[in-house]
Amino acid sequence: MGIPFSAKTQLASITEVLQTVAGPLDMNVSVRLWDGSVVPLGENADGKLTIGLSGPGVIGSLMRKPSLETLVRLYATGHIDFDGGDLIEFSEAFRTERSNRQELKKISKSMLVKKTLPFMFAKTKMADVNHGFDTEKSGDMIGRSEKDRNNTDYIQFHYDVGNDFYKLFLDEEMQYTCGYFTNWNNSLAQAQQDKLDMICRKLRLEPGERMLDIGCGWGGLICHAAKNYGVKAHGVTLSQEQHDFAKAKIERLGLTDQVSVEICDYADHQGTYDKISSIGMSEHIGAANYPRYFNKINSMLRDRGIMLNHAIARRSKATKRAAARIRPERKFILKYIFPGSELTPVGTTTDQMENSGFEVHDVESWREHYAHTTRFWCQNLHANKEKAIELVGPERYNLWAAYLAGASGGFTAGSIKLFQVVATKRAGKGLSGMPPTREHLYRAA
Numbered sequence: 196m197g198i199p200f201s202a203k204t205q206l207a208s209i210t211e212v213l214q215t216v217a218g219p220l221d222m223n224v225s226v227r228l229w230d231g232s233v234v235p236l237g238e239n240a241d242g243k244l245t246i247g248l249s250g251p252g253v254i255g256s257l258m259r260k261p262s263l264e265t266l267v268r269l270y271a272t273g274h275i276d277f278d279g280g281d282l283i284e285f286s287e288a289f290r291t292e293r294s295n296r297q298e299l300k301k302i303s304k305s306m307l308v309k310k311t312l313p314f315m316f317a318k319t320k321m322a323d324v325n326h327g328f329d330t331e332k333s334g335d336m337i338g339r340s341e342k343d344r345n346n347t348d349y350i351q352f353h354y355d356v357g358n359d360f361y362k363l364f365l366d367e368e369m370q371y372t373c374g375y376f377t378n379w380n381n382s383l384a385q386a387q388q389d390k391l392d393m394i395c396r397k398l399r400l401e402p403g404e405r406m407l408d409i410g411c412g413w414g415g416l417i418c419h420a421a422k423n424y425g426v427k428a429h430g431v432t433l434s435q436e437q438h439d440f441a442k443a444k445i446e447r448l449g450l451t452d453q454v455s456v457e458i459c460d461y462a463d464h465q466g467t468y469d470k471i472s473s474i475g476m477s478e479h480i481g482a483a484n485y486p487r488y489f490n491k492i493n494s495m496l497r498d499r500g501i502m503l504n505h506a507i508a509r510r511s512k513a514t515k516r517a518a519a520r521i522r523p524e525r526k527f528i529l530k531y532i533f534p535g536s537e538l539t540p541v542g543t544t545t546d547q548m549e550n551s552g553f554e555v556h557d558v559e560s561w562r563e564h565y566a567h568t569t570r571f572w573c574q575n576l577h578a579n580k581e582k583a584i585e586l587v588g589p590e591r592y593n594l595w596a597a598y599l600a601g602a603s604g605g606f607t608a609g610s611i612k613l614f615q616v617v618a619t620k621r622a623g624k625g626l627s628g629m630p631p632t633r634e635h636l637y638r639a640a
Contacts, residue, residue: 200313205251208310210234215306219298227278244288247276249620255317258367263523266529271324271593275428282600283570283576324531324590347433347460349479349535354434358413358533360586362371364599369413369440372475373613375564383571386564391419394472396636397557397617398501400424404469405433407495408421409461410476414454421453430456431464461491468495471502478507489551498622500631502553506542507565508612511540524601532598541614553618556629561613566606573599 206228213234221237226481227247228234233352235242248254253274256265258542277285298622358369365371366384374386394416399407402425408417411430414437432438441456441565461476480488492502529536545555576583576596577589585590620628 203311205254205317206230206232208313209251209254212310213365215302219295220291222288222291223296223547224285225278230457243279243326244489245276245278245279245286246285249274249276250319251314251317252319254311256319258314259309262536263302263527265317267527267594267597268297268324269319269488269529270597271590272319273593275590281574282596283573283603286600286604324635326592333396335359349533350433351435352534354432355436356587356591358436358440360583361413363579363586363607364572368419371412373561374568374571375561376564376567379567383568383575388417388419391416392423393636394474394503394505394615395420395424397615398472398639399635400426400470403424405429405465405467406465406470406472407466407468409464409471409473409492409603410479411441411456412474413435413437414444414456415475416445416472417441417454417456418448418450422448426453426470428454429466429468430454431461432456433458433460433461456611459539460498464495466495467497467498469500471496472505473498473502474505475507476616477504477544479533481535481537482543485539485543485547486551489547489553493552495622496620498620499628500619500620502620504548504616504618505561506614506616507538507545508541508544508614509538510610510612511542524605527601528598537609544614545616548618552621554621554627555618556627557614557615557617557633561615562606562609562611565613566603569599569603569606573603591632 209228210232217234217238221239221273223237223240224244225233225235225240225242226247227245229248229250233242233245253269256274258271265333266275270277283374306500361369361371366374367385368384368387369390370387370390373390374383375390376386377389381389398406398420400420404426406417406420406426406428407427408420408430411417411432417430418441420426429512430441432441433536435458438456438458445451445454445456473492477485477488496502518622525538539556545558548555573596576592576599580592583595587595608614621627
């Protein structure tokens, strides 16, 4: 049975807490309480960026379980609103100087406990999130071991949210991987075109060669490679939505003699290729399955053939225990966005590639490029908020907005990274056949 604090007492208490922290925070953000009153969190807060709280239960929920999971749940179900800007704008507004954080530490802890006591038993209504990965139906959302993985369910959970939804924030080519900014002021569309061309240059594509793109997305790379480099390109995906879009695109561009796509797990595909690309795919398979993955790619590549692995990576950890720990932000992504995904340090990738018979030639960081790319995505999704909610509902929109903003923040801060690794199959001793310099990568278009 809860302690009977009145609504008036709760409003007065939270108002006093917010006014107390406003000085040290000094942010251009305001808080709108459930009675409509607004408390600025800085002396010069202009009221544009406003956090809305649906009721005293928001405070109570965060007190009882102060975690990222609680915050996401409250945001996803509409109990916390962010009005006046996208989540990246809010995250930038939340940044405080070290001196401000030091001032926050001086606030009386006993006062905060006393003023938040009226919320200890306050609860929200219907705050359960309904769009998590169904572990009862599809199994383990982590999937670190092959026996616990269901790759088809993992991929379809993420990608089959619908092509119309992805169109709201991606470029016209539907590129859902990091763009390449030859100038930081370039548009997203230009960066994605430049990314496709850079991949083709790194693969040293030549007319008539056979190319495989594992996890081909909506077919942008295989179509670009065929049109501009004259290769015969094949793509494999586990997403029905992506397959259908790519097939229609191939037919629309008149590339049916050069480009093909199929729904197929990489492990089941058969064929021999001159060049193989894996763009944003290896994050999906789990580190324990790297040997199988890179051995399979090696088996499909001709001797001295080139492969390019483009993947998000995490920083290296000092111990195995630290590496195995699933941080709150990763748990959120596994549960609501990317089940079955796992990030590893780039060194883990290059080690396994060498163990699988590849010679690594080039490793390039694109971290800052992905910070720019995900920022565009987040802003585009926010600009199309009403249409997105119409397509997938407010809860799923909020989850994706949080995911894209968090990704942009992670790449900006450097907690997550992006690397492209170029390697050749080394079936025997001798020269690789690669050029002596990188000049071919930066020739005039």
